[in-house]
Amino acid sequence: MGRVIVITSGKGGVGKTTTTANIGASLAKQGKNVCVVDMDIGLRNLDILMGLENRVVYNLVDVIEGTCKVKQALVKDKKLPNLSLLPSAQTRDKTAVNADQVRELVNELKTMFDFVLVDCPAGIESGFQNSISGADEAIVVVTPEMSSVRDADRIIGLLEARKNELDSYRLVINRIKPDLVNANQMMSMDDICEILSVDLLGIVPDDEDIVVSTNKGEPLSLTANKSAGQAYRNIAKRILGEDIPLMDIKGKGFFGKLKAIFS
Amino acid sequence: MFTAVKNLFSKISGKPEDKSGSTAANRMRLMLTHDRQEVSPGIMNQMKQEILEVISKYFDIDPQEAEFIIQANHFEAESIFSSKVPLLKGAKLRAEHMVAKSEGE
Numbered sequence: 001m002g003r004v005i006v007i008t009s010g011k012g013g014v015g016k017t018t019t020t021a022n023i024g025a026s027l028a029k030q031g032k033n034v035c036v037v038d039m040d041i042g043l044r045n046l047d048i049l050m051g052l053e054n055r056v057v058y059n060l061v062d063v064i065e066g067t068c069k070v071k072q073a074l075v076k077d078k079k080l081p082n083l084s085l086l087p088s089a090q091t092r093d094k095t096a097v098n099a100d101q102v103r104e105l106v107n108e109l110k111t112m113f114d115f116v117l118v119d120c121p122a123g124i125e126s127g128f129q130n131s132i133s134g135a136d137e138a139i140v141v142v143t144p145e146m147s148s149v150r151d152a153d154r155i156i157g158l159l160e161a162r163k164n165e166l167d168s169y170r171l172v173i174n175r176i177k178p179d180l181v182n183a184n185q186m187m188s189m190d191d192i193c194e195i196l197s198v199d200l201l202g203i204v205p206d207d208e209d210i211v212v213s214t215n216k217g218e219p220l221s222l223t224a225n226k227s228a229g230q231a232y233r234n235i236a237k238r239i240l241g242e243d244i245p246l247m248d249i250k251g252k253g254f255f256g257k258l259k260a261i262f263s
Numbered sequence: 264m265f266t267a268v269k270n271l272f273s274k275i276s277g278k279p280e281d282k283s284g285s286t287a288a289n290r291m292r293l294m295l296t297h298d299r300q301e302v303s304p305g306i307m308n309q310m311k312q313e314i315l316e317v318i319s320k321y322f323d324i325d326p327q328e329a330e331f332i333i334q335a336n337h338f339e340a341e342s343i344f345s346s347k348v349p350l351l352k353g354a355k356l357r358a359e360h361m362v363a364k365s366e367g368e
């Protein structure tokens with residue numbers, strides 16, 4: 001039986017879809033059978049990040065409504081044959097599915113894959129409730145901004161309320177800006193972990209290459225050996241149980257180094 | 264560059280860093296306490312005022328120095344409300360209340 005991991009955040013635009021695509025690709029690169037599921041019904045994005053938008057035939061709603069079989073709707077990655085996408089429907093909305101149907105679907109996917117990663121829509125309404133249905137674990141994505149942390153706390157409260165169904169949930173802090181961290185003008189990862197009192201799964205620096213990789217439709221974690229690409233690979237390895245130290249996200253200025261020596 | 268030097272000095276001198284990162288973290292702690300407890304900051308302030316009024320009937324206090332903390336998180340069933348109200352130096356229980364007390368005995 002595979003592990004179902006939902007990637008969620010509360011606040012929109014903090015990097016759930018980016019995180020799903022990159023962790024999914026990294027896990028597949030490590031030899032695991034992976035399915036990434038786009039649960040953002042009506043706002044389909046994951047196919048674009050993976051460069052698979054032209055191969056979509058059926059979608060998740062088709063599967064749930066019985067129009068097609070799961071296998072027919074799965075889109076295989078161009079490079080990694082053990083990575084598949086279950087695309088969302090672009091022209092439907094969240095009311096097209098309910099939590100029980102989603103649970104049934106992910107339970108079926110669990111028998112076919114080692115990992116099922118569910119990309120959750122923003123918000124705490126039905127789209128969120130559907131996405132966490134059937135999940136074994138959750139990853140909460142947060143950026144070092146107050147509004148994002150506040151929304152993450154709300155999500156953590158909702159996850160905690162379902163703790164008999166969830167094995168664990170962990171935090172990914174995304175878009176850390178090294179220069180701002182050095183200048184103490186950004187909440188530190190220690191502050192965020194302490195405030196939210198949640199285990200940290202990983203930290204990801206803000207990285208312009210994410211834009212380039214999205215343009216190409218190729219997750220950064222497959223190609224880049226530094227920065228965000230490396231960070232996502234580390235996260236995938238931690239999910240597989242490896243003990244990988246946190247990345248050192250520091251600016252490279254002279255005083256940054258000096259400070260590192262003294263602190 | 265200048266910031267880094269300043270940080271270095273504030274680390275050595277042990278002064279709290281008045282940087283927006285720490286400000287945000289502190290605002291965040293307070294905000295989440297209210298969120299988790301589902302009380303608005305306005306109601307909290309009103310309650311603090313009322314508590315301070317009662318205490319100052321009995322003791323001389325400096326309301327500015329009073330601290331009120333709610334410890335609330337998602338993981339424990341119980342939340343704790345605690346307050347710290349320092350009494351002014353040499354503050355004694357006000358005389359009128361001592362009389363009231365001894366009369367009652």
Ligand SMILES: Nc1ncnc2c1ncn2[C@@H]1O[C@H](COP(=O)(O)OP(=O)(O)OP(=O)(O)O)[C@@H](O)[C@H]1O
Binds near residue numbers: 013
């Ligand atoms: N580490 C990063 N560095 C730079 N840009 C990033 C990073 N992570 C995400 N982004 C950018 O932030 C934007 C939002 O990312 P993404 O679509 O993954 O967020 P989301 O949480 O899925 O959004 P939504 O709530 O709308 O589904 C995108 O433009 C993405 O390229």
Ligand SMILES: [Mg+2]
Binds near residue numbers: 016018040119
């Ligand atoms: Mg998204």
